[in-house]
Amino acid sequence: MLRSELIDTLHAENQHLTRRDMERLVAVVLETITQTLEAGARVELRGFGAFSVRERKARAGRNPRTGETVQVPSKHVPFFRTGKELRHRIDAASKK
Amino acid sequence: MAGSTANTQTVTRQDLAEAVYREIGLSRSESSTLVESVIDHIGDSLEKGEHVKLAGFGTFSLRDKSERIGRNPKTGEEVPITPRRVLVFKPSQVLRERVDSALSTKS
Numbered sequence: 001m002l003r004s005e006l007i008d009t010l011h012a013e014n015q016h017l018t019r020r021d022m023e024r025l026v027a028v029v030l031e032t033i034t035q036t037l038e039a040g041a042r043v044e045l046r047g048f049g050a051f052s053v054r055e056r057k058a059r060a061g062r063n064p065r066t067g068e069t070v071q072v073p074s075k076h077v078p079f080f081r082t083g084k085e086l087r088h089r090i091d092a093a094s095k096k
Numbered sequence: 097m098a099g100s101t102a103n104t105q106t107v108t109r110q111d112l113a114e115a116v117y118r119e120i121g122l123s124r125s126e127s128s129t130l131v132e133s134v135i136d137h138i139g140d141s142l143e144k145g146e147h148v149k150l151a152g153f154g155t156f157s158l159r160d161k162s163e164r165i166g167r168n169p170k171t172g173e174e175v176p177i178t179p180r181r182v183l184v185f186k187p188s189q190v191l192r193e194r195v196d197s198a199l200s201t202k203s
Contacts, residue, residue: 001141003150009137014130017122024120025130030153032115034191036107038198043107048135049183053195076199077192078154080185086139087183090158093143094181 037078047085054079109135142183154187 003026010022033043033051043051053076061072082090113128122130138156141148148156159182166177187195 001137001146001148003152006134006137006141006148006150010130010133013133021120021122025116026134026150028116028119029112029131029134030150032107032112034153034194037191037195040199041105041107043112045109045135048139049185053199074200076196078185078187078195080154080156080187082183086142089139089143090183091180094145094158094160 040076045083047083049083049086050081052079052081053077145181150188152188152190154185154191156183156185158182159184 007019007022007026010025011017011019014022036043037051037053040053056075056077058074059072061070062068063070109128109131113124113131116122116127116131117124120127138148142156142158145158147158150156161177161180161182163179164177166175167173168175
């Protein structure tokens with residue numbers, strides 16, 4: 001499913017609202033999650049999962065072409081942990 | 097749009113609904129129903145075995161893992177880990193860059 005298909009599905013179920021409203025709905029949800037992570041905080045959606053930020057420590061890397069050692073700076077990466085309920089739904093459905 | 101919560105506070109469905117209420121101007125109850133719908137549709141699609149690709153945000157994809165031998169870390173006993181389907185989220189380049197530039201101090 002693509003973002004546009006999600007918007008279409010939401011619009012089909014909410015025909016009293018415009019498609020533009022549904023585009024904004026999806027945008028606000030994703031933007032709010034993004035801004036929360038930018039602030040270094042977590043988003044917890046019970047049953048679905050949780051978004052958080054993990055820190056990758058600085059490390060000595062190597063340029064694979066030259067073999068030269070370079071310092072790779074620490075970085076912050078978004079991380080998603082699947083919720084228990086969704087994890088079970090997905091696995092159970094795959095076994096049917 | 098970051099929500100009304102303090103920076104360190106965990107954001108929940110309720111905060112997402114509040115943001116939709118403020119930004120789009122739908123009623124509070126409709127905003128919360130719609131946020132729930134967004135989350136449900138993503139979950140339903142994944143349950144059906146589809147990947148979910150949200151441009152500008154990231155991709156939720158499914159991986160089928162084959163059986164492997166695990167070990168009970170307490171007893172050292174070998175136990176088979178059954179084959180399973182798991183969800184993985186890959187953040188988009190945009191999301192990665194936004195989060196990293198907001199939080200990492202670059203020299």
